[in-house]
Amino acid sequence: MKTRWLVLLFVVVAAVQVAVPVTMILQRKTILRYGRTYKFRTRPVDPADAFRGRYVQLGFEQNHAPCHAPVEFQPNMELFARVADGADGFAVISEVAPTRPAQGDYVKVRLTGWPKDHADVYFTLPFDRYYLEETKARQAEKTYWEHNRRNQTNTDTYAVVWINGGDVTLADLVVGGKPIRDYFTNRKP
Amino acid sequence: MTTTNIQWLHAELPGLVKAGVVPAAVADKLRQHYGPDPDRAGKNWALLIFGILGAALIGAGVLLLVAHNWDDLSRPVRTALAFAPLVAAISLAGWVLVCRPASAPWCEGAATIWGLTIGATISLVAQIYQIQGDAAQFFLTWILLGLPIVYLLRSSVAASLYCIGATTWVGCLTSPRPLSLWYWGLLALVLPHLAGVWRVNRFGWRAGLTGWVVALCLCTGTGIALEGALPGMWIVAYTGLLALMYLAGKRWYAGAPTLWQRPWQTAGAVGLGIVALELTYRWPWTEIQSHWQHPWTGGTAMIAGNLLAAGLAIAAIGAVARELPHFGWADLDRMIVGLAPVCGVAGYAAEVTRKLGTLGQAVFNVYLFVLGLGALIAGIRGNKLGTVNAGLVALAALIVARFFDTELSFLARGLAFIVIGIGFLATNGVMLRRKDAVAR
Numbered sequence: 001m002k003t004r005w006l007v008l009l010f011v012v013v014a015a016v017q018v019a020v021p022v023t024m025i026l027q028r029k030t031i032l033r034y035g036r037t038y039k040f041r042t043r044p045v046d047p048a049d050a051f052r053g054r055y056v057q058l059g060f061e062q063n064h065a066p067c068h069a070p071v072e073f074q075p076n077m078e079l080f081a082r083v084a085d086g087a088d089g090f091a092v093i094s095e096v097a098p099t100r101p102a103q104g105d106y107v108k109v110r111l112t113g114w115p116k117d118h119a120d121v122y123f124t125l126p127f128d129r130y131y132l133e134e135t136k137a138r139q140a141e142k143t144y145w146e147h148n149r150r151n152q153t154n155t156d157t158y159a160v161v162w163i164n165g166g167d168v169t170l171a172d173l174v175v176g177g178k179p180i181r182d183y184f185t186n187r188k189p
Numbered sequence: 190m191t192t193t194n195i196q197w198l199h200a201e202l203p204g205l206v207k208a209g210v211v212p213a214a215v216a217d218k219l220r221q222h223y224g225p226d227p228d229r230a231g232k233n234w235a236l237l238i239f240g241i242l243g244a245a246l247i248g249a250g251v252l253l254l255v256a257h258n259w260d261d262l263s264r265p266v267r268t269a270l271a272f273a274p275l276v277a278a279i280s281l282a283g284w285v286l287v288c289r290p291a292s293a294p295w296c297e298g299a300a301t302i303w304g305l306t307i308g309a310t311i312s313l314v315a316q317i318y319q320i321q322g323d324a325a326q327f328f329l330t331w332i333l334l335g336l337p338i339v340y341l342l343r344s345s346v347a348a349s350l351y352c353i354g355a356t357t358w359v360g361c362l363t364s365p366r367p368l369s370l371w372y373w374g375l376l377a378l379v380l381p382h383l384a385g386v387w388r389v390n391r392f393g394w395r396a397g398l399t400g401w402v403v404a405l406c407l408c409t410g411t412g413i414a415l416e417g418a419l420p421g422m423w424i425v426a427y428t429g430l431l432a433l434m435y436l437a438g439k440r441w442y443a444g445a446p447t448l449w450q451r452p453w454q455t456a457g458a459v460g461l462g463i464v465a466l467e468l469t470y471r472w473p474w475t476e477i478q479s480h481w482q483h484p485w486t487g488g489t490a491m492i493a494g495n496l497l498a499a500g501l502a503i504a505a506i507g508a509v510a511r512e513l514p515h516f517g518w519a520d521l522d523r524m525i526v527g528l529a530p531v532c533g534v535a536g537y538a539a540e541v542t543r544k545l546g547t548l549g550q551a552v553f554n555v556y557l558f559v560l561g562l563g564a565l566i567a568g569i570r571g572n573k574l575g576t577v578n579a580g581l582v583a584l585a586a587l588i589v590a591r592f593f594d595t596e597l598s599f600l601a602r603g604l605a606f607i608v609i610g611i612g613f614l615a616t617n618g619v620m621l622r623r624k625d626a627v628a629r
Binding site for chain 1: 272283311320341
């Protein structure tokens with residue numbers, strides 16, 4: 001009797017353990033199906049932090065916005081950033097707020113700073129890593145850097161992000177006008 | 190009876206029964222009385238370790254092989270490969286559960302690989318599909334999914350990994366969030382397994398492993414989890430926690446023959462020495478009055494966190510106070526350890542109410558001296574070289590710390606170090622001579 005219960009519990013546990021990563025995949029597929037795409041223009045990041053093994057660390061121009069709601073800011077607090085398309089076709093964050101917007105697309109961001117002499121608050125977007133196979137990540141990071149020099153207007157390097165309500169997924173990283181994976185498929189390893 | 194004698198007895202008994210010298214029933218009673226053959230127990234132990242190591246290495250090796258050509262594979266193939274280790278581990282665990290439920294090496298090995306593959310599959314899926322998330326969320330998902338393994342396979346290694354995972358989770362929380370108080374709730378979820386292990390054989394390898402892991406996790410996680418409490422409450426919490434650990438160890442593990450089997454009193458005593466040394470400096474006391482902003486102000490989390498910290502100190506003081514009337518010279522160590530939370534609470538209260546942090550600092554200078562001296566006396570009385578040296582280390586640490594604090598000349602410092610060194614050598618020499626005399 002005891003063994004029967006144990007086996008039953010085992011089956012339930014195994015099912016839940018497999019279901020969790022499956023749900024992660026399904027959530028992403030739902031975003032790609034029902035969401036819409038935004039292009040987030042990238043920017044240089046601290047070279048010491050850029051390469052971290054299996055991914056390229058991304059920085060974005062849209063890392064600051066005004067916060068009109070009265071908030072007692074704390075480091076790393078979660079805020080909601082309203083996202084819309086700009087006139088140039090790239091994503092724009094018009095404002096951040098402590099509460100979810102009633103309508104429209106938004107992303108959850110983490111507050112990093114709120115300088116007293118600035119109207120805007122600073123934050124990190126929730127899609128700041130682009131995963132690649134380890135041996136290619138360093139090369140990708142170099143390519144990313146070549147197109148993200150300081151004081152250079154960046155028009156062809158951006159992250160393609162799908163947003164459905166508040167659910168977000170990073171679909172691609174476009175560097176110099178073409179997806180970063182194309183840099184490796186055209187070259188010998 | 191020594192291990193060699195028990196081995197000899199186990200080897201002799203079949204022959205004695207065959208020759209009719211000892212009846213079979215008496216031989217069985219002797220076997221029961223002296224326990225299993227230590228040689229066989231050693232083989233089981235080796236099998237267990239190699240089982241766990243083998244399982245972990247196979248898992249890691251498979252992942253590395255797959256990683257070699259990772260980006261050349263299509264996404265569905267990569268997804269299938271990401272799930273493969275988990276499915277294989279689940280299948281192995283299912284077989285063990287049905288066919289080898291009583292085998293500790295099989296259960297522990299299968300539980301280890303099963304627990305590790307959960308994290309591997311989640312992170313691989315996240316990388317394949319560029320799914321972003323924070324580290325704390327990842328660790329929480331991993332350990333909660335892995336928790337049932339502890340009970341299904343009765344695995345102490347899985348319980349240890351769970352505790353390490355819970356401590357990593359609280360360490361990964363990006364700011365002092367009220368959520369960190371759930372650390373104790375997470376640890377409590379393995380308590381039934383730990384209680385079972387400790388009840389069955391509190392000197393066995395399971396109790397040793399889980400005891401060390403939980404003790405070290407508590408030493409690390411308590412400070413992080415209480416980061417958002419009032420500044421300086423860590424003094425009250427740590428003096429209470431470490432004293433409680435030592436007192437619990439002395440109560441339930443006093444007869445343990447080896448250091449491995451005494452995790453609680455060892456971690457408690459060493460931790461208390463380190464904390465007491467820190468509190469002999471000025472900075473922990475001045476920090477109490479620092480007005481940095483913290484998110485728990487006025488919230489229920491702050492009340493709960495501070496109550497928890499105070500509760501640890503009160504519990505330790507209560508435990509000592511209850512037994513105080515029965516204390517003799519042999520209990521000197523427990524009395525001194527029980528004083529730590531009293532000093533911590535008094536120092537904290539003096540700084541908060543009267544800005545008299547120097548009082549706390551002075552108290553802990555005296556306390557560390559008493560702790561070291563107490564260990565030294567207890568070691569000499571009990572003829573325990575390790576305890577004597579621990580006492581000497583505590584005293585030496587205090588003296589060295591004060592010497593670098595004050596503006597004494599190099600000559601005075603040099604002479605003091607020579608005196609401390611001579612003290613170490615002389616005491617060890619006397620103790621060794623005494624041990625030799627006892628052995629003879």
